[in-house]
Amino acid sequence: MKEVDIKKREFFKAVGGISVLSLLTSCEADVYSLPEKKPPVPGAEKWYEGEEKYIKSVCGQCPVNCGIIVRVVEGRAVKIMGNPAASPNRGVLGPKGNSGIMTLYDPDRIKHPLKRVGKRGEGKWEKISWDEAIKIVAQKLKEKVEKGESRKIAILCGRPKGFTRELFERFADVLGTPNFYDFFEKSYSPRPILEAMREAFGVWDLPGFDSQKTQYILSLGSAMFESTCHGIRFARAVYEIRYRYPARRGKIVQVDPFLSATGSQADEWIPIKPGKYDVFALGIANVLISENMYDRDFVEKKTEGFERFGEIAREYTPERVEKETGVPAHDIVRIAREMWNSRPSISLVDERSTSTTNGLHIACLSLCLNALLGSINSPGGLVLRPPIKFSNWKDVKRKTKERKIPFADLPDSDVDTFLFYYMNPVYSEPAGERWAKLLEKADFVVSFSPFEDETSLFADIILPDHTYLERFEDAQSFSSIPFAGFGIRKPVVYPLYDTKNTGDTIILIAKEMGFEDEFYWEDFEEAVKERLKNFDIDEVEEKGWWEDPEKKWADFDKFRFCSHLPPHEPEWKGDGLYLLPYKSTTYGEGSGANIPYLMELSARIKMLPAYMSYETFVEISPELAEKLKLSNFERVYVVSDTGKIKAKVLIKEGVPPDVVLVELGRGHKAFGRFAKGRGANPREIIVPLKSIVGNLALWTTRVKIEKA
Amino acid sequence: MEEEKKRETKNKKEKRNFLKLFAIAGIFAGVPSFVSKFFALVSKNDNENGEEPEGKSGEKYRxxxxxxxxxxxxxxxxxxxxxxxxxxxxxxxxxxxxxxxxxxxxxxxxxxxxxxxxxxxxxxxxxxxxxxxxxxxxxxxxxxxxxxxxxxxxxxxxxxxxxxxxxxxxxxxxxxxxxxxxxxxxxxxxxxxxxxxxxxxxxxxxxxxxxxxxxxxxxxxxxxxxxxxxxxxxxxxxxxxxxxxxxxxxxxxxxxxxxxxxxxxxxxxxxxxxxxxxxxxxxxxxxxxxx
Amino acid sequence: MAVGEGEKIRKDRENKVSDVFDFFSIGKLKIGWILAVIFSLILILIGVISFAQQEKYGDIVTGLRTPGYGGVSWGLYVVFIIYFIGISFAGITISALTRIFGMKELRPLTRPAELLTIISLILGAMSVLADQGRVLYALLNLPRYARVMSPMFGTFTMVIAGYLFASLVYFYLSARADAWFMASRSRGFLRIFYKILALGFSGKTDDYLRHSYSSFWLAIFILPLLVTAHSTLGFIFGIQAGRPGWFSALQAPGFVIMAGISGTGMLVIIAYLLRRKIYKLEDVITEKAFRTLGTMLMILTITYIYFMIVEELTANYAAPRKEREVAHAIAFGPYAIPFWTTVVCLLVSFVMLFYQFVSGKTFIWINLLSSLLVNVAAVSKRFIIVVPSQTHGFYLAYPEGSYHISPVEIGIILGLVGFGILLYIIFAKIFPIIPLDTAGIREEPEEENLERTEYGTTLLLRRFAFVLTLLLGFILMIVGFLASARVGTKPYLDPPIPFAPVIFILGIMLSFISAVVYEVFPGKYRTQPSSEKF
Known part of the structure; x- marks a missing residue:
């Protein structure tokens, strides 16, 4: 009855209002949508009317940490621009960095500490004060430690570098738990490259590239113009590569199973079977060695293990490689010769290339190619960064000797207390429901996320972090800059809500637990400044970035040729089509899904209407579409051994007939109004399969497509 | 006083005459130029009348x-x-x-x-x-x-x-x-x-x-x-x-x-x-x- | 007026009808009429609700979207702007042709036709407004800033102001005699109403004589205006080089011919309704009238078919790729249905009309059927002119778009149609829909017998007033035009004279009002001859 009444009333309103409306609404049309007064901002009283400031800080939208200049008008961050002094980006900025203000002004941010009142995953909360929240967390953790169950605590801090991460690690040490996990434990991370670097050079760092001087890039499936952390630097290098020498144009070759955005902007795209880069790299090495086109000097003086490598490489003749990878033999020979003749040339891999189970082999062999070409610690080649000389905090005594549970095994372990920071495994790990189940029966879960993401739904307490535009911390770049450098991230606006810098929160919790000796600072800013004692902080803050004035490379002892030989066949589960989920150019693996601009751009890049960006598409080849009688935008199921997702068909040239592509990043079950419940998450149907380095691989699954 | 008045009236007359002249001259000079300007405008893209489209030349910025x-x-x-x-x-x-x-x-x-x-x-x-x-x-x-x-x-x-x-x-x-x-x-x-x-x-x-x-x-x-x-x-x-x-x-x-x-x-x-x-x-x- | 025929009709009529009010049921409410009013009011309500939606939420409630981004920017509204303005072709042309070439069989149809013109032009103007994103701004800014350089200027001024006003003047002047006649037959309020309408018409020979002059010259001036008006509508599309499928010199003549087809067709439908269904005027609207209209329709239809063949040839034989793509999309792609509907409708009508023409007989059903068909063709052809070039005609690699007509658009068009019907039937309720002389109710003196009785002085004054108005009109027109063309200033600035477009329109109006001045200027006469006989 009520409904009917409302409808009636609405109808009468409509009819009654018509005569007035039809005359007056045209007047309404000229009212610009902006309200006369913008909503007030915290700290506004400290601004003059019309005052405008350009504040230097560091971006935090992805681990690259580009230097930014934020235009702040009357206390509101209005625009983010690149900082020319910052070495990763030199004044430019990618789409994610540009949309950073939307992270700050997200309408669905968590505005104050929350305590769960409903069931786990329900999303029912109660507002509590910071003191109370910190007390609860400290109490719980203390109980655990006192019970001697510290190893049941897992701390997940999804940052690759920086003092916040180190603070978390320190906290783990203090609690006495071995279970500390960082960015590199995630499923779609460059861990294989790190492991390869450790094997080859003995350093735990990603390689730097002197990309500005490179003349030939052989990209083994690297998404260098899309999503990877090389992105912004290699984009900046394009001009240098192509037009540095007017007579000689550098070349970018993309070896990729499908025609990606990078492939379409490269000079050449070479299709290859998924996950076979290692064999391809060996084929190139074969040609280089057999045609005597390798840097003998370097190989003799600075490497070891070349003999064994050479022997195995000799078996991989171009003909054999053609059979295994599908790349024509003459192309392999040609590329090898081109690479040698147009030195400095590099071979490049990133997290997308290494997302099969044999990622480590791929990363290793790519390094080997660089060694053969003599492109290691040479201009235009791969270089090793020296570590930045930060001073240290006072050492912590309490370290546990227990063994760490591998991240991939965590869902099957008895760990029951979790601290999540910058990590959302329920969403972003393959088969995330394993995580959901784990968290459902967990004892205590704390999340530091400023957004209500999937994992935070399972939290008992949410201690919302500032966004990166509100907090103070250091910012060490993850990108492939060839020399040492870091920036200082500082608040550009007053915190919008009752949130706290997680560094401060951790210090408060630790103090509450009685670890005053280990966490002896007033706040996190003090802790950061202690580490930066060797640097002139004011100067760094003023410039926004510090870089090594000498731009030195780190030295290394010997390069060790790959021991992971012969190549490892990538593992695939199921049969049918290869499912290759890939990171979107615009919003990463889903962490930008709460920014409508980035979401919409991802569809616009495919020339789809913007509203379609909120749906998941499965990209298939025209041949496959013909075979399965599918047309564009038809609804289908992508079925794997472990589940199925609904998606729409998008027929795309440049996709091989045995491959289906699904863009990552949609299918959030939480994460704000723009992300929640839109599209499907392909990671739900990925068979969790450990790669050689221990992470869960992403390209493991073969699927079928069924009409919905 | 009277002289002043006379001068004033004379001035006024002169003014009036001047205005008249001006009006006539205006009609003779103005109308054709008006018309020619109109055609210049209509045939703007031909560049016949020397009037180039805006922004093409003579401007400091383009x-x-x-x-x-x-x-x-x-x-x-x-x-x-x-x-x-x-x-x-x-x-x-x-x-x-x-x-x-x-x-x-x-x-x-x-x-x-x-x-x-x-x-x-x-x-x-x-x-x-x-x-x-x-x-x-x-x-x-x-x-x-x-x-x-x-x-x-x-x-x-x-x-x-x-x-x-x-x-x-x-x-x-x-x-x-x-x-x-x-x-x-x-x-x-x-x-x-x-x-x-x-x-x-x-x-x-x-x-x-x-x-x-x-x-x-x-x-x-x-x-x-x-x-x-x-x-x-x-x-x-x-x-x-x-x-x-x-x-x-x-x-x-x-x-x-x-x-x-x-x-x-x-x-x-x-x-x-x-x-x-x-x-x-x-x-x-x-x-x-x-x- | 042919004596024999008129005499016969008059005698018949005298036997049947005692009162002209009864005959046209003027001022009398009949159930059919009330139902028609209710029907049209419902349509109007739908239209108003739809329009309110559109104004409240913006044009997102329509099916229109950005071209290149999956939609079309101009859709049903523009189709119906063209259609409504096209229908208006009929009335004034028929009247003018009747007047200039003396096609007597069409004379009874002049008033329904002129009314059709006026109403459809009003509807055209309203659908122009419906298409605007900001109606209020359109009403404010068009009178202030309208530019001659825009092809739309023709639509806004020539068609909607000039053409509409010319038709009104023509319509009014030819209705004066009937108004005077009606005034003499009525009492009370109606009498005052008709008196005002008659405005000095008193059945003097001079009145008839002057009307005969003025209508002849009006007809002569209206015909080129008509061609101009419909051509400017065609120019809106025809001069867009950036839209494959639009850029064609055939657009302007094509629009004129198609306007003729749809207008004539609509007139046949109205004539049929008046003749058979409403007033039983079989003896007034003769079979010959239908035959003449049918022949006209036939000629226009075959001309248009010829145009279409030329169009298709140009678009397919060695044309630029984009032109071919659009032509292909029209003929075999998503627009195949409207395209082939157009072709079939035009061809079938032509064949039927041609048969009627050759057979020497008159089949009213053929005329009616082909009129319906050509009106369907008129709408669908306009659709395939307006829409496909926006969904398929891109010089850059935009994806193809589509157009899904929304209920709001249909609602507004229905509302307009309803409004048109309402205006038509209300008019028919207050004024005889057929010129009374052609129905044999009022007798019009023979032109040869007319004698001027006006004194020289008033005649001179009258002529002076006429020339003055005309001259003033012309001057305003020219000044307004030049000022609207931004002479002496930059093309995007305000016109040098404020409200220049209004001045231009006023100029057009005054020029036509001069005919009214000429006719209604009070005069002194030697005798008072009366031609009133009934």
Missing amino acids: WGMVIDLDLCTGCGACVIACKIENNIPPTGYTERDRGTEIEWMSLIPAGEDKDYMIPIPCLHCDNPPCTKVCPVGATYINDEGLVVQIWDRCIGCRYCQVSCPYERKFFTWKKPEWPETYLQWLNPDVPTRPKGVVEKCTFCSHRIRKLKERARDEDREIEDKELVRLPACAEVCPTGAITFGNLADPESTVSQLAKSPRAFRLGEHLGTEPKVIYLAKEKRKFISKEV
């Missing part, structure tokens, strides 16, 4: 842009930067929002196989079809060669939209819908749009204006290096593919780049004379499409 497709990686940073700089609302996520995109800077497929994307702002034609057809003069090409739109005058007939061969004009199909918090970051230099008008890229004219004001305050000329990355899209472009500048100055970066043998303009055969110049991609080679 804004133009060069987009190097060989550098562009199609990342879309320009699209986002433009939307944020110019307070363009998100499109929305329902079927209803199909085709209501407002993208002053947009990515469209190009190439023989339509396999890569190119950024395309308003091309700011020298001979724009859109300004000719506007029934109220809400869109026009100004003295500096910018094709601009006056929202307060626009009646929303969308004639310019259908006349643009590049689809670079956007109609505000609905009132912009902002989440409340998004209002905070809106750029105070740019108005938000009413519903029912056509809007378009302005080459970030508010930034140009600010720069001019600053240069005037400091009593100097605008330098080329200030212009090269002036608009929001050029400013952020990670590869530096987008270059902005003054085409009237032969020494400027854009003028130099525009001389490149790779330079071309979109829809050259239409005679619209765009001021956005593209530098073509070098020929690429794909080995084969089958594995």
